Amino acid sequence: MFRLTKVTVLMIYFCFASGASICGQFKTCSSCISYASERCVWCSEAETKHTRCQPEIFASDQTWCNSSFIYNPKFEKFEEQHVPYQSVDDHDRKTIVTPGHIKIKVRPGVPVDFKMLYKPIEHFPLDVYFLMDNSYTMRQFQNELKSQAINILKELSAFTKNVRLGFGTFVEKPVYPYYDKNRYQKSIPFENVLSLTADISKLNNTVRQIDFGSNFDDQEAGLDALMQVMTCTKEIGWRTEARRIIVLFTDAPYHSMGDGKMIGILKPNDMECHLKDNIYDDTATTQDYPSVSQINKVATERNFKIIFATIERVSEVYKELSNAILGSETAILIKKEEGESNIVPIIKTAYLEAESVVRLVSDFPSSVNVKYSPDCNEIEKKNCRSTHLNPIVEINVTIVAGSCLDGNSSRVFKISPHGLHDIDVGVELEVDCQCECEKVKKEKSPVCFNAAYLLCGVCICDSDSKESNVAEDLESPHCRYHGQYVCGRCICKPGYSGDTCEYDDNLCMSNCKKGTCYMGKCNCQEGWSPPNCMCPVSNIDCIAPWSDENEVCFGNGECKCGECSCDKVSGKNESYFGTFCDLCTDCAAKYCKKYEDYVYCNYLNEKAFCDQSFLNGKDTVVKIVNSTEIINDNIQKATWCAKLLDNGTSIVFKYHHEDNKLFLTIQKEKQIPPKANLYIVVGSVISAIVLIGLLTLIGWKVLTDIYDQREYRKVEEAAKAAGFDVSNPYYENPTTEFPNPSYRPTK
Numbered sequence: 001m002f003r004l005t006k007v008t009v010l011m012i013y014f015c016f017a018s019g020a021s022i023c024g025q026f027k028t029c030s031s032c033i034s035y036a037s038e039r040c041v042w043c044s045e046a047e048t049k050h051t052r053c054q055p056e057i058f059a060s061d062q063t064w065c066n067s068s069f070i071y072n073p074k075f076e077k078f079e080e081q082h083v084p085y086q087s088v089d090d091h092d093r094k095t096i097v098t099p100g101h102i103k104i105k106v107r108p109g110v111p112v113d114f115k116m117l118y119k120p121i122e123h124f125p126l127d128v129y130f131l132m133d134n135s136y137t138m139r140q141f142q143n144e145l146k147s148q149a150i151n152i153l154k155e156l157s158a159f160t161k162n163v164r165l166g167f168g169t170f171v172e173k174p175v176y177p178y179y180d181k182n183r184y185q186k187s188i189p190f191e192n193v194l195s196l197t198a199d200i201s202k203l204n205n206t207v208r209q210i211d212f213g214s215n216f217d218d219q220e221a222g223l224d225a226l227m228q229v230m231t232c233t234k235e236i237g238w239r240t241e242a243r244r245i246i247v248l249f250t251d252a253p254y255h256s257m258g259d260g261k262m263i264g265i266l267k268p269n270d271m272e273c274h275l276k277d278n279i280y281d282d283t284a285t286t287q288d289y290p291s292v293s294q295i296n297k298v299a300t301e302r303n304f305k306i307i308f309a310t311i312e313r314v315s316e317v318y319k320e321l322s323n324a325i326l327g328s329e330t331a332i333l334i335k336k337e338e339g340e341s342n343i344v345p346i347i348k349t350a351y352l353e354a355e356s357v358v359r360l361v362s363d364f365p366s367s368v369n370v371k372y373s374p375d376c377n378e379i380e381k382k383n384c385r386s387t388h389l390n391p392i393v394e395i396n397v398t399i400v401a402g403s404c405l406d407g408n409s410s411r412v413f414k415i416s417p418h419g420l421h422d423i424d425v426g427v428e429l430e431v432d433c434q435c436e437c438e439k440v441k442k443e444k445s446p447v448c449f450n451a452a453y454l455l456c457g458v459c460i461c462d463s464d465s466k467e468s469n470v471a472e473d474l475e476s477p478h479c480r481y482h483g484q485y486v487c488g489r490c491i492c493k494p495g496y497s498g499d500t501c502e503y504d505d506n507l508c509m510s511n512c513k514k515g516t517c518y519m520g521k522c523n524c525q526e527g528w529s530p531p532n533c534m535c536p537v538s539n540i541d542c543i544a545p546w547s548d549e550n551e552v553c554f555g556n557g558e559c560k561c562g563e564c565s566c567d568k569v570s571g572k573n574e575s576y577f578g579t580f581c582d583l584c585t586d587c588a589a590k591y592c593k594k595y596e597d598y599v600y601c602n603y604l605n606e607k608a609f610c611d612q613s614f615l616n617g618k619d620t621v622v623k624i625v626n627s628t629e630i631i632n633d634n635i636q637k638a639t640w641c642a643k644l645l646d647n648g649t650s651i652v653f654k655y656h657h658e659d660n661k662l663f664l665t666i667q668k669e670k671q672i673p674p675k676a677n678l679y680i681v682v683g684s685v686i687s688a689i690v691l692i693g694l695l696t697l698i699g700w701k702v703l704t705d706i707y708d709q710r711e712y713r714k715v716e717e718a719a720k721a722a723g724f725d726v727s728n729p730y731y732e733n734p735t736t737e738f739p740n741p742s743y744r745p746t747k
Contacts, residue, residue, distance in 0.1 A: 024051040029458075030433055030435055031053075034403070036400075038109070042071045042456060043064065046457050051499070097118050099116075102114055108401045108403055108404065108431060112399055113397060118392070126160060127239055128164070129246050129247070130166065133171070133250035134171050138251055155344050164239075165198075166197065166203075168190060169188070171187040173189050173289075190229070191279050195278075197237075219255045220252045221289065223290050224269075227295065230302055231271060232275050245305045245307065247347070250309075251311045269289060292325065307331055309331045331346055362415045364399075365405075367403045368401050372396070410430035414427070536562045539552045556582070582657075592639070620661065621663045622664045624667075630652070635654070650673075653666040
């Protein structure tokens with residue numbers, strides 16, 4: 001009874017596994033074992049009546065296939081080279097990772113891991129470039145620059161002997177009114193005075209011999225020079241494996257994008273090198289200053305650390321700038337006799353961070369997934385740091401091949417520490433995508449009606465054979481009378497599928513919206529999910545085209561079957577609404593603030609430039625119209641916004657979303673705040689005072705008369721009550737009556 005129950009349970013489990021798996025769809029051994037999303041095994045037994053490709057759980061079922069005919073490849077791993085840790089110098093760079101080479105054979109979808117050990121190299125290379133404001137007011141800090149260079153070499157000598165220093169200067173673009181050649185000395189936007197060198201004496205002599213220039217306004221071309229220092233790799237002498245640090249010395253604010261319009265320069269900065277004979281060429285007078293975002297982009301991509309060494313007066317300006325540039329810092333520039341600057345400690349910290357923390361890169365194709373534990377490419381690298389107590393960093397590498405490699409041959413890939421050349425772990429990877437029984441063709445088999453080769457238990461037709469196209473009959477019993485038996489396999493009629501045409505695909509077509517019915521199941525089109533192919537796999541339909549962060553439903557909801565289901569607004573009795581859950585009663589101010597910088601950029605520049613700098617090419621429609629047209633633009637759902645500028649004026653614009661696009665309408669004229677008329681204000685105040693006085697006087701007179709009349713009546717009534725004659729004895733009636741003697745009244 002117990003054995004019967006056990007067999008029944010196993011049969012139910014196998015049926016369930018077979019129904020949920022797609023292994024049964026594969027018709028050859030190579031396609032079966034190459035499927036990465038599920039572990040499938042192949043039965044090459046010639047006389048089997050079951051589906052040959054099944055989930056791995058079937059390997060233990062002897063009723064499905066004899067174990068000697070089951071092909072289920074396992075991974076193999078061979079570590080071939082272990083190289084001991086060695087130091088490194090400029091001329092002979094030795095390996096600092098182990099193993100040196102490893103050979104791996106794995107099937108798709110099966111993870112294989114190995115341990116990689118890393119030890120920091122000695123004398124880690126460091127390049128420091130001093131970029132100095134060459135205006136006349138900076139001459140007092142000339143000796144400070146030399147002192148800082150000496151201190152850097154002194155502080156870092158305990159850690160490395162591989163430091164190079166360079167020096168460059170800048171003042172301003174030589175264009176009026178920022179610079180007047182008739183009144184001031186020379187003004188160069190950037191000059192590479194000394195490329196990176198290990199000779200400190202050259203730097204001291206160069207700094208001692210520099211001539212200071214001048215400009216007309218307070219701001220200077222620091223960002224312009226900084227862009228050239230970062231992009232001119234060959235001219236400056238930056239080493240790809242070195243930690244790169246730029247120290248910018250200045251005592252003045254900086255010009256940025258848009259300031260070039262004041263001197264007639266409209267072309268945006270192209271973020272390219274333009275040095276000619278180590279001097280920023282005429283391009284400086286034809287293209288604008290770079291924006292802060294452009295500086296941040298280049299500094300991040302090329303791994304620069306920037307230190308702004310400024311005086312106290314402008315330190316807040318550069319602190320805000322350093323907050324906008326990843327990894328940059330601000331130091332206070334102090335004359336030696338006044339105290340010690342914090343420039344050297346910042347450089348020392350940056351060097352030790354680069355020297356002790358490992359970040360790995362590899363050249364694996366996208367079909368191969370590589371994971372590191374700990375993940376040393378994350379922002380937090382707590383377990384990826386080499387210390388004196390634990391100098392060796394141990395990293396577990398896991399490799400999963402998602403598909404076969406091109407050509408089904410082994411290839412060698414490399415995993416190496418970032419920035420270090422010829423120091424890597426060579427991974428010779430072979431993805432097992434072909435069964436052993438497929439490598440040698442057999443003779444045509446009677447099992448295949450002598451029309452095909454029997455490979456791994458399957459009849460494979462010879463495409464060059466005339467017999468391969470011969471059909472046994474039109475409605476073969478082998479195909480349940482629903483197909484044609486050709487070259488050992490069934491060619492099913494439309495509407496039927498399966499090895500023996502056993503599935504009627506017409507039964508599930510009504511529920512298969514975005515797919516086709518095959519082998520009794522709905523096979524979805526690419527991008528649609530089972531079981532009925534009605535819901536998209538991707539969340540792209542729930543991401544607004546104008547979303548900067550590509551957030552699903554703006555982070556205010558959940559994507560369900562391609563549509564956003566909005567959450568409730570925190571702390572309020574309402575929910576977000578809109579196609580992408582991007583609307584709420586208090587959201588208008590948020591989006592006005594979000595779009596105002598993009599609007600200001602379009603107000604000043606071409607739309608293509610602004611799309612690249614702000615929205616990364618998002619689908620937007622921008623119109624710039626006059627004040628009359630923007631008022632007459634009768635779009636009911638458009639929201640009014642205004643960006644306040646530093647001079648008190650405002651840029652008025654409207655935005656709305658329609659057809660998955662962001663529409664922006666910008667008013668061409670700036671909104672000027674109304675000015676009060678002093679005469680009207682003073683006249684109105686005086687008139688109001690006079691009017692109030694007259695009304696007060698009239699009111700007082702009326703009340704006084706009423707009071708007097710009331711008091712007089714009281715006195716008169718009191719006198720009559722006491723028996724006094726209140727009439728005036730001297731009063732004479734002003735009228736006199738004279739009778740008419742001739743008048744006779746009529747009867």
